[in-house]
Amino acid sequence: MLAHLPAAFMASAHGLRWRERRVSTAVTDASAVDRKPAANNGEWESSMFSKPSCPVIALEEHYWDAELSATYGGVEGVREASTLKKLHDLGELRLKEMDEAGIDIQVLSHGAPSGQKLSGDNAVELIKRVNDRLAAAIAQNPKRLAGFAALPTIDPAASADELERTVTKHGFKGAMIHGLANGLFLDDKRFWPIFERAEKLDVPIYLHPAVPHPGVMEAYYKEYAKDFPMVIRAAWGFTVETATIAIRLVLGGVFDKYPNLKIVLGHLGETLPFLVWRIDQALARPGGKQMSFRSIFCDHFWITTSGNFSNPALLCCAMEMGVDRILFSVDWPFVANSQGTKWMETVPLCDEDKIKILSGNAKKLLKM
Numbered sequence: 001m002l003a004h005l006p007a008a009f010m011a012s013a014h015g016l017r018w019r020e021r022r023v024s025t026a027v028t029d030a031s032a033v034d035r036k037p038a039a040n041n042g043e044w045e046s047s048m049f050s051k052p053s054c055p056v057i058a059l060e061e062h063y064w065d066a067e068l069s070a071t072y073g074g075v076e077g078v079r080e081a082s083t084l085k086k087l088h089d090l091g092e093l094r095l096k097e098m099d100e101a102g103i104d105i106q107v108l109s110h111g112a113p114s115g116q117k118l119s120g121d122n123a124v125e126l127i128k129r130v131n132d133r134l135a136a137a138i139a140q141n142p143k144r145l146a147g148f149a150a151l152p153t154i155d156p157a158a159s160a161d162e163l164e165r166t167v168t169k170h171g172f173k174g175a176m177i178h179g180l181a182n183g184l185f186l187d188d189k190r191f192w193p194i195f196e197r198a199e200k201l202d203v204p205i206y207l208h209p210a211v212p213h214p215g216v217m218e219a220y221y222k223e224y225a226k227d228f229p230m231v232i233r234a235a236w237g238f239t240v241e242t243a244t245i246a247i248r249l250v251l252g253g254v255f256d257k258y259p260n261l262k263i264v265l266g267h268l269g270e271t272l273p274f275l276v277w278r279i280d281q282a283l284a285r286p287g288g289k290q291m292s293f294r295s296i297f298c299d300h301f302w303i304t305t306s307g308n309f310s311n312p313a314l315l316c317c318a319m320e321m322g323v324d325r326i327l328f329s330v331d332w333p334f335v336a337n338s339q340g341t342k343w344m345e346t347v348p349l350c351d352e353d354k355i356k357i358l359s360g361n362a363k364k365l366l367k368m
Contacts (some may be wrong), residue, residue, distance in 0.1 A: 029226040038350040043342040052351035056341065060266045060306035060329035061106040063087055065130045068110065076211055078111055086333035087111060088368055090137040095144060101337030108134060109148040112178040119154050119182065127162060135170035146368065147172045148206055153181035156190050160197035162168025167201050173366040174203035179241055187252030195258050202263040204302065204365060207245055209238030234307065245268040250296050261300060262365065266329060269303035273317040302365060307331035311345035323353045327361045
């Protein structure tokens with residue numbers, strides 16, 4: 001419950017809109033908080049949060065496939081030894097760290113750049129093998145693991161077919177695309193068959209960052225990349241690149257064409273919930289094409305908490321988009337599982353809303 005917020009704020013026009021329509025400010029049914037999920041062969045019981053009592057589903061949890069990661073070059077192919085060990089583990093070590101942090105299910109996705117820089121005739125078949133191996137790993141622990149498909153975006157039509165194959169054959173929950181697709185923004189109409197198929201299948205596309213375009217790195221970051229290597233990645237470069245991709249999808253009319261398309265952004269929305277009012281107001285100024293950016297964004301995007309465990313940032317997202325649009329994620333193994341679950345215990349929301357973030361919203365969006 002957000003009892004600490006000033007009364008003047010809660011009485012403001014936007015505060016009332018948020019409070020009444022988007023965030024539960026009290027738990028009216030106490031039994032809903034204490035209710036345990038349906039029995040699951042004991043899989044969830046050992047890792048329940050004591051408060052609130054609910055399963056925990058984490059959506060942006062990465063792994064590496066040996067064949068695909070062998071194609072990576074430059075900074076994208078370099079990881080610390082301990083991180084590499086975790087990325088390549090789809091069994092004992094992963095489950096151990098999930099158990100220690102109280103995470104019941106990970107939705108697995110291949111780490112960046114996944115299939116977005118593959119080219120050549122073998123790209124489609126390579127990604128099929130990657131997805132089949134992930135499906136086999138999930139089948140070993142189907143009550144603990146789920147998956148997002150990798151896509152061979154060099155061939156958008158084949159990507160759409162691979163999305164459908166993995167959803168219908170393997171039960172994957174959608175797909176993840178990392179950054180630019182072979183150097184192109186995703187609003188390019190050649191990629192629209194992927195969005196069309198996702199809408200048809202009613203599964204989301206998760207937009208995940210990748211290293212920015214080389215021209216951007218040269219112009220924006222070259223003076224600092226050596227001393228601060230993460231500036232081109234999680235510290236800032238990832239955010240700018242992914243937010244730009246999302247903005248271009250809205251401006252490009254993708255959601256006009258596919259009104260039921262669902263997109264997920266990590267890291268609490270890559271700053272866009274904080275900026276969406278200003279973007280909307282600026283675009284509405286005279287001289288430009290008129291659209292409601294804010295409405296389109298809030299109606300078509302979901303966001304996750306991956307690697308951004310900030311109470312003020314979370315509250316901003318809840319106020320702008322609503323708790324129903326926020327899903328729990330960690331960004332493992334780049335961020336420790338325990339950081340995410342321990343943070344959720346401190347979040348100043350009522351238990352009803354915490355339950356939605358920790359698993360309720362994921363169950364609805366991913367049909368789990």
